[in-house]
Amino acid sequence: MTLYLLPVILLGTMVCALIKRVNVYDCFLDGARDSLSLAKSIFPYLAVIFVCIELFRASGLSALATEWLSRPLGYLGIPSEITELVILVPLSGNGAIAALEDIISTYGADSYVARCAATVAGASETVFYVSAVYFSKCKVKRLRYAIPVSLFASFCGMVIACALCRVM
Amino acid sequence: MNVAFTALTLVSLVLMTVTAPADALPAMIRGVSDAVLLLLKLTAIYAVWIAVLKMAERSGMSRALSRALRPVTRRLFKGESEKSYDLISVNLASNMLGMGGAGTPAAIDAMASMMREEGKATDNMLMLLIVNATSIQIIPATVISLRAAAGSANAASIFLPTLISTACATGIGMILARLCASAGKVVRKKKRESK
Numbered sequence: 001m002t003l004y005l006l007p008v009i010l011l012g013t014m015v016c017a018l019i020k021r022v023n024v025y026d027c028f029l030d031g032a033r034d035s036l037s038l039a040k041s042i043f044p045y046l047a048v049i050f051v052c053i054e055l056f057r058a059s060g061l062s063a064l065a066t067e068w069l070s071r072p073l074g075y076l077g078i079p080s081e082i083t084e085l086v087i088l089v090p091l092s093g094n095g096a097i098a099a100l101e102d103i104i105s106t107y108g109a110d111s112y113v114a115r116c117a118a119t120v121a122g123a124s125e126t127v128f129y130v131s132a133v134y135f136s137k138c139k140v141k142r143l144r145y146a147i148p149v150s151l152f153a154s155f156c157g158m159v160i161a162c163a164l165c166r167v168m
Numbered sequence: 169m170n171v172a173f174t175a176l177t178l179v180s181l182v183l184m185t186v187t188a189p190a191d192a193l194p195a196m197i198r199g200v201s202d203a204v205l206l207l208l209k210l211t212a213i214y215a216v217w218i219a220v221l222k223m224a225e226r227s228g229m230s231r232a233l234s235r236a237l238r239p240v241t242r243r244l245f246k247g248e249s250e251k252s253y254d255l256i257s258v259n260l261a262s263n264m265l266g267m268g269g270a271g272t273p274a275a276i277d278a279m280a281s282m283m284r285e286e287g288k289a290t291d292n293m294l295m296l297l298i299v300n301a302t303s304i305q306i307i308p309a310t311v312i313s314l315r316a317a318a319g320s321a322n323a324a325s326i327f328l329p330t331l332i333s334t335a336c337a338t339g340i341g342m343i344l345a346r347l348c349a350s351a352g353k354v355v356r357k358k359k360r361e362s363k
Contacts, residue, residue, distance in 0.1 A: 005265065005307075006267070009267075013220050013227070014223060016223075016229050017224075017227040019227070024223060027219050027222040028219040030218070031216065031217070031218035031219025032215040032218075034214075035273075038211075038273060039211040042207070042276075043203070046207055047199070047200045047203040050200060050206075051199035053199060054202065055176070055181065055184070055192075055195055058195035059179075059195075060188075061179060061180050094206075097310065097314070100311070104314060104318045105318065109315050109320035110320050115325075115326055118314070119333060121308075121311050122308030122326060123329075123330045123333045123334040125300065125302065128172065130297065130300055130301045131301065133276070134300065135289070137276050138279050138283045140279075140287055141287065142289065143297070144289065144294065144352070145294065145344075145352070146289070146345075149345055150297070150341060152340075153298070153344060156337055156340050157302065157333045157337025157340075161330070161333035164329035164333060168325075
């Protein structure tokens with residue numbers, strides 16, 4: 001089902017454009033042109049956030065944070081095996097997927113821990129990355145309450161996810 | 169963003185100086201190389217998606233979608249221009265369908281079109297960010313395919329818990345964003361009165 005979703009959407013858009021006599025060739029030229037300038041404007045934000053993630057991991061700070069946080073998170077019903085994933089999720093999409101793969105291969109895809117991990121990973125977004133990239137065109141630096149609110153809300157989502165995995 | 173970045177980098181660097189001084193600089197450079205690699209991949213993804221978005225925009229599909237989502241968008245983002253509503257609708261719809269490649273360029277343009285003052289984020293802009301950062305996604309395609317690859321008996325069984333928990337996260341995010349926005353307004357009003 002989901003396999004056909006994307007091609008159908010792409011085809012639908014193109015057919016619709018042809019009916020309305022839109023120049024499809026020009027659209028592709030413009031798309032490629034705009035993507036380069038978009039890449040140019042998001043690069044500084046990407047670079048900064050990736051330096052931060054790499055240092056966080058290489059310095060062993062992420063391992064320390066995992067150790068400290070696993071107990072308090074355990075009280076909220078988040079299994080200690082997925083603490084690392086919970087910390088990585090707001091920082092890095094690739095990191096979170098790698099951690100999820102790790103958990104699935106260690107505990108088996110249908111174990112409670114792996115289902116929790118999959119739900120947490122599927123239900124969340126890289127908060128810091130989104131915050132940096134979305135404002136790349138308007139150069140906003142102060143995001144006021146946005147990051148604490150997003151982090152807290154997605155954390156609530158994770159707690160709910162782990163609770164749901166227990167019953168569903 | 170500034171505070172989070174500086175604090176995290178500082179603590180990491182202090183720790184590295186103690187534990188692994190030789191790896192500090194290579195780690196930073198490795199970070200930027202990762203960014204360059206991802207950027208190349210993103211440029212390709214955005215080239216295709218922006219082209220599709222242009223087709224949707226010029227054929228009037230975006231406008232139709234925007235009309236359909238108007239009851240929701242108007243309530244969440246008060247007093248924005250027609251163009252902003254179109255971009256927001258495209259962003260929300262593509263993220264729900266798991267097409268992040270289309271959602272991000274639309275969101276970046278939407279942010280730019282909602283800007284009132286250079287370098288300042290309005291409450292509506294922050295609302296759009298929070299809705300996206302708490303991720304409404306109907307089909308978590310990557311996760312399901314990972315589970316299937318690992319031999320899960322029912323890879324899609326996480327679908328419902330995922331949907332419920334993201335919906336809760338987004339809901340909580342929206343409510344908190346509203347509360348913070350109105351609290352901010354009260355504070356600013358008081359400041360003006362005291363002057």
